[in-house]
Amino acid sequence: MNQELTSVVDHFNPETPMAVEFRRLVSRLQYKRADTPMSPILLTSAQHSEGKTTTASFLAVTLAHQSDKSVAIVDLDLHRPRIHHMFGLPLKNGCTELIQGAGDAESVSKPTGLPNLSVVTAGTMVRSPASLFEPELIEQLLKKLTARFDVVLLDSPPLLPVSDTMVIAPLAASVLYVVMAGKTPRDVVIRGRELLEDVNAKLTGVVLNNSKGVLPYYYNYKYYGYSN
């Protein structure tokens, strides 16, 4: 069944404007955290459907392309897991199992086709994901993952509807706050940022998603002289 599923790894074209933007994001991230560890990197947003999973997936592929460091993308959205879809992988045997002590970082890692990129899917769905988001459990999970991988990227649920990300955020070395340009109201963006500040999250940057739809000239590559 999974043979029919496609992966972002196969669709990633390093020559596209989008790939350029992701390389810029990696450069900024490395520059900003040059003196301190940048991993684990948490991607979150204030509300649903702002592009966290999409951004995390392409960022993971970009990081894996750009270096020979071992990279893992980890689905910590146990409410609406999507990372397995992005990489064409089965959902089961992932974070839930790792948190519950059934396996180690190696046994739950799934290959992607890129030798240095692995996926840790959300794992078996549980009735009450919030029950797994105890700070000690998440701390142990992150310890296992950072011991195995050089760079760990964490996809997460949105900040406003559920509290899970408030548990992950203080344990992350960097937090990238995704905002869907032209869609997320200003007060919602501010509220999400306040929640991150409440737990002393290391907010490293904001990823403005979909800026093309809002600022069409920004991506006009003729304007910038990138097209022939």
Ligand SMILES: Nc1ncnc2c1ncn2[C@@H]1O[C@H](COP(=O)(O)OP(=O)(O)OP(=O)(O)O)[C@@H](O)[C@H]1O
């Ligand atoms: N820049 C973009 N341009 C067009 N579509 C986009 C863009 N970013 C994300 N999308 C689409 O928007 C939808 C939501 O994206 P995604 O799943 O990445 O968001 P999310 O913040 O992870 O959502 P959730 O809160 O449900 O986990 C998806 O269908 C995705 O393909």
Ligand SMILES: [Mg+2]
């Ligand atoms: Mg998501």
